[in-house]
Amino acid sequence: MELLEFNIDDIKVKLASKVKGVLFDCEDHLEFGEERYQLVEGNFYQYELPEGYQLDDRHELVETNAFHTNQGRITPNIYVGQVSIPVLDAEETKVAELKLEVRSIKANYRSDYRFMLETITEKCTDLLLQSNSPVTQHFDIDYEKDSSSTYQRFSFIKSVIDNEEFDEAIQRILTSPVTKWIEKTEVVNTQRIKRLGSFEIRQLTTGSQRTSLPSSHHLHSVGLTSIPNKISSYSKTDSVDTPENRFVKHALETYLKFCSDIQSKASVGSRLYLEAKAVTQKLESYLHNTIFKGISRPTSLKLNSPILQRKEGYRELLKSWLVFDLAAKLTWQGGDDVYRAGKRDVATLYEYWLFFTLLDLFKDAFEIEPKETSKLIQKTNDGLGLQLKQGQHTALKGVFNTSTRELNVSFNYNKSFSGKSEYPEGGSWTKSMRPDYTLSFWPKSITKVEEAERLEQVVHIHFDAKYKVLHLNQIIDEEEETSRSFKNADILKMHAYKDAIRRTGGAYVLYPGTESMKEKGFHEIIPGLGAFPVRPSRTNTGIADLKAFILEVINHFVNRASQREFLSNKVYDIYRDKPSELNEPIPEKYGDKNIIPDETFVLVGFYRSAEHYNWIKKGQYNFRMGSGNGSLILEQEVIGAKYLLLHTHKEKKSGDLWKIVSKGPKVYSRLNLEKKGYPKATDEKDYEKHYLVIEIEKVTDKEFVGREWDYTKLSNYSEGNAKAYPFTTTLTELMKVIMKPTQ
Incomplete structure (x- = not known):
């Protein structure tokens, strides 16, 4: 059991959890703009107040004990962020407010949250800086209009100026500022002058309050018998009052004014107030450094200075300055999912951050044009809106x-x-x-x-x-x-x-x-x-x-x-047409492959005589090649056919079904066929013809044995002389013309 006790307005509060390491009294809470007393999401917390006080159970995270109203349970579930729960007295009048911070279960969520918001700000300002983005219009912040919009703007600005990179940049500037040599005039004792220039020599002859020189002094030889006691002299010294340092001071003062204005408009004690106060104090500490006492106000900002653009520290500060105004204009409706009403939803922020991370990855792989990405930033009534929302x-x-x-x-x-x-x-x-x-x-x-x-x-x-x-x-x-x-x-x-x-x-x-x-x-x-x-x-x-x-x-x-x-x-071929229906029994397999009736083709062939049929029964069947009538066209359905249905003169039905066992047809001349026992030709012109020959065997599948088909009802069948021409059909269509046994 873990216990946390503290007072709010002289009201003692006790919080307890069965899980250890989930209750905190954080002394560094102001640095992060958080509440001092903190919980971890996903746990249950028992609370107890003095007799006569209770938590407002209308709050979604509060469950009041039915028997003891001063006790109950706080259930954050997956909520992360600031929680403010009214404390009521016996008359149910609000007398105080219990403010808690619900942490994420991730130990490093603070740094993750800050980093991801900073990255999103960078990505947004990159979009704003694109040539086709709407950045020309000037916008002023209306603090009275929408407090959530104000917090969004401040969050963007905070991510620009309240991060490790910015802090390191300021420290580099303070420890190694850019300086310049300046000359200053001072009155010094003549005897202490080590080097004399023309300016000092002229004063040796014209200066007042003089002291006589001994007669043996070598200056007597040039007619100089006395020298002034003191003369004015030029000296050079280092100065930090450079255009670049004036820019640094101006930038920090601008940031300070922005954050101070935010703090003054925010409700005292609110998250916005606490965060703005923390950033304001940090900026004030920077400006209190003695280096800024010797720096005057700038008359102009020379942003093209090589020092500002290249020197460490100055370069990062210039970058922050360039995005500062743009970030102040930016509103984000999706930001409500992240931090409206005190939320600090780092999981949702991770989702937004991943969008930009994936976008960078996909932009490298695919040609996503700038005009596409610029659609993410659009003009709104109160600024520029990021068009990204859960x-x-x-x-x-x-x-x-x-x-x-x-x-x-x-x-x-x-x-x-x-x-x-x-x-x-x-x-x-x-x-x-x-x-x-x-x-x-x-x-x-x-x-x-x-x-x-x-x-x-x-x-x-x-x-x-x-x-x-x-x-x-x-x-x-x-x-x-x-x-x-x-x-x-x-x-x-x-x-x-x-x-x-x-x-x-x-x-x-x-x-x-x-x-x-x-x-x-x-x-x-x-x-x-x-x-x-x-x-x-x-x-x-x-x-x-x-x-x-x-x-x-x-x-x-x-x-x-x-x-x-x-x-x-x-899939397209299968589903583009109305599906077939086949309820007749057919074999499950043809060889080692399953039969798909719509893709299983059957050749329907003709034989002329008993002599021709006797040759066929030896396991071969032939089709005529060429362009004449009755020739077989070598289509995919023909080459891939699995079965052969034979018929002859004056038939309307046939049960003579054979299985094609050859991998494909072979080409034979008429003479070669006759050598294999084919009936001899009655016309010499037949010896000029060639034939396709397939190997066949009688079907033995029980689903086909003893069955007959009315092949005249097949869609490719033709009457007259053409009925002797070979054609193809699918097994599905063939089974639809099967002859039903008579009762």
Whole structure:
């Protein structure tokens, strides 16, 4: 049992948890703009107040004890951030407020949160600096209009000026500032002058308050008998009052004014107030350094200075200055998901951060044009809005080019796959699903993805962000799940994406860990399932595994002979027409392969006489070659036929079914056929003809033995002389004309 006791307005509060290491009294809370007393998400906390007091159980995290109203339970679940719970007296009047901070289960969530928000700010300002972005209009912050918008703006600015890089830059400037030599005039004792210039020499003859020189002094030789006691002299000294240092001072003062204004407008004790106060104090400490006392105000800002652009410290400060104004203009509706009402939802922020991380990765691999990315920033009534929000679809299109293939590529955030759409439209077979990120590929010749869906020519690869997964075994571990682990649910969700969303090639978890998992469905990289580590870090994101996977996927799509390509074409062929119906019994296999009746072809052939039939019974059948009537055209259905149905004169039905056992037809001349026992020709011109010969054997399958078929009802059958011409049909069609036994 872990216990935390403290007072709020002389009211004693007790918090207890059965789990150790989840209750904190943080003395450094102001540095991070947090509340002093802190909990960890995903746990239950018992509380107790003095008799006569209770927590307002209308708060979503509070459960009051039915018998003792001064006791109860606080249940943060997955909420992370600031919690403010009213404390009521016996008359249910608010007398105080219990303020708590709910931490993420991730130990390093503070640094992750700061880093990811900083990165998003950098990416947004990069977008704003693009030539086609709407950055020309000036916007002023209306502090009275929308407090959440103000906090968003401050969060962006805070990520620019309240980070390690900025702190290190200021320290470099303070310890090694740029200086310049300046000359200053001072009155000094003449005897202490070591070097005399023309200015000092002139004063030797004109200066007042003089002292006589001894008669033996060598200056008597030049007519100088006395020298002044003191003269004015120039000296050089180091000065920090340079244009670059004036810029540094001006930038810090501008940042300080912004944060001070935010603090003065914020409610005392609110998260915005505490964070603004912490940044204000840090900036004030910088400006109190003695170096700034000797620096005057700038008359102009020379931003093209080589020192500002190249020297360490100054370079980073210039960068912060360039993005400062843009960041102050930026609003983000999606930011409400991260920090509205005191939230600090680092898991949702991870999802947004991954969007930009994946965008950078895909921009390197695919031609995503700047005009596509510039759509992420749009003008709004109160500034410039980042068009990225959880649950709101965002799509960026590009092109993948190689010497052998061109593909359209679409990178989607929160793309919804409707469960109401019917095949062949895109969507889900069951319930609507919305993966965090979807990468879609389809041929360049097909302009719209909707058309590619109908033609079975698009492939989707899905990714889901899981910040709270610490280790890979939390995804794949078979053991019983605890309240802190997510385990099988995440990987099962990937199975759901893969199996439910039409034309899905793979589904993968992205999490801030170290191990990757990549399971292939068959012999190729997709379809598949897996997990890849992507950590919020500037130097060690671990994205290498994901990048290698994307390169494998690219190589896979170049391969036109892949199994996936074959399968998609087959699916289109299978489902584009109304499905056949066959209820008659047929054999399960032909050799070692299953019979697919729609793809199993039957040759229907004619024999002229009993002599001809006797030759056929030896295991061979022939078709005439050439361009004349009755010649067999070598189509795929002919070459791949599995069965032969024979008929002769004056028949309307036949049960004479044979199995074709040769791998393909062979070519024989008439003379060669006669040597094998074929009936002799009655016309000399027949010896000029050639024939295709196949090897056959009588069927023994019980499903065919003793059955007869009315071949005259087959679609390719022709009356008259043409009825002796060979033609093909499918096994499905043949079984539909089977003769039913008479009763």
